[in-house]
Amino acid sequence: MKLGIMFPNVLAPCKDAAVLDELKAMAKANLFYLQARPQAFADEDFELTSEGKEALSALGDLGIEIVGWCGYNPLVGPDEVVAKSVDTIKRCLAFAQAAREVSDRTRPTVFSESGNPASHPDLSYEHMWGQIVGAVKEIAAEAEARDALFGFEPTRSNILDSSATTVKLIQEVGSDRVKSLFDPANTCGDKDTLEGAVETLTPYMILAHAKDVVLKGEGERPDYPPAGQGDLDYPRIFELIEPIGTCNEIIIEYVRTPEQANETITFLRQFCE
Numbered sequence: 443m444k445l446g447i448m449f450p451n452v453l454a455p456c457k458d459a460a461v462l463d464e465l466k467a468m469a470k471a472n473l474f475y476l477q478a479r480p481q482a483f484a485d486e487d488f489e490l491t492s493e494g495k496e497a498l499s500a501l502g503d504l505g506i507e508i509v510g511w512c513g514y515n516p517l518v519g520p521d522e523v524v525a526k527s528v529d530t531i532k533r534c535l536a537f538a539q540a541a542r543e544v545s546d547r548t549r550p551t552v553f554s555e556s557g558n559p560a561s562h563p564d565l566s567y568e569h570m571w572g573q574i575v576g577a578v579k580e581i582a583a584e585a586e587a588r589d590a591l592f593g594f595e596p597t598r599s600n601i602l603d604s605s606a607t608t609v610k611l612i613q614e615v616g617s618d619r620v621k622s623l624f625d626p627a628n629t630c631g632d633k634d635t636l637e638g639a640v641e642t643l644t645p646y647m648i649l650a651h652a653k654d655v656v657l658k659g660e661g662e663r664p665d666y667p668p669a670g671q672g673d674l675d676y677p678r679i680f681e682l683i684e685p686i687g688t689c690n691e692i693i694i695e696y697v698r699t700p701e702q703a704n705e706t707i708t709f710l711r712q713f714c715e
Contacts, residue, residue, distance in 0.1 A: 446475025516557030
């Protein structure tokens, strides 16, 4: 497994720094695998900026690879919200294709969560399930047209709240363009066992996340500290994920300060690279 981090993050020089300077800071920290927000490279319409093109063109010299793009938008809720989310994700896929044309150090892969059904008590579960199936079929067709991939991150509060619901959706949509991102903190301990989640998601897993979780009482929101500071068994996580040939990177998230980031990097490097 190779260690990476979300981009931008707390190790970047500052909010007003040029994107290329921020990427140089990642390389200096020996973080060569990034899951990135398109907004760092593009304008509000997801069109590459000149600064973004310059930064993407420099990836090879820096030794950096962008392993996926963030397109996190809810796919359940009012129909107009879902339609807007689908449009945004499709524009993310178009951006990912354009980025790939600038640099082969980027992967044309967009990741999203699925949306929280508890936020829409007026809608039935059946209606929301139909919404997400229809939305993902449309997204999958766009991914196919752009030779791209679309991946879901199952999350306990979302309609895709476990490995089982995620695979159910992928199989119902029936497209090999739809994959999964595995974040053990999002489902393990209540919705999934670690071993069960990995076994279920293995055919579809193309990326992993590294943060931790502290589960609380029923009805209480869990805490999500940095990796190594919660309940997860990280040696076992790496042992289980390592053999999966399609999942080669694990991306650090939920680090709020440079000190937290550096502590987390040191902790995780025991198990990878």
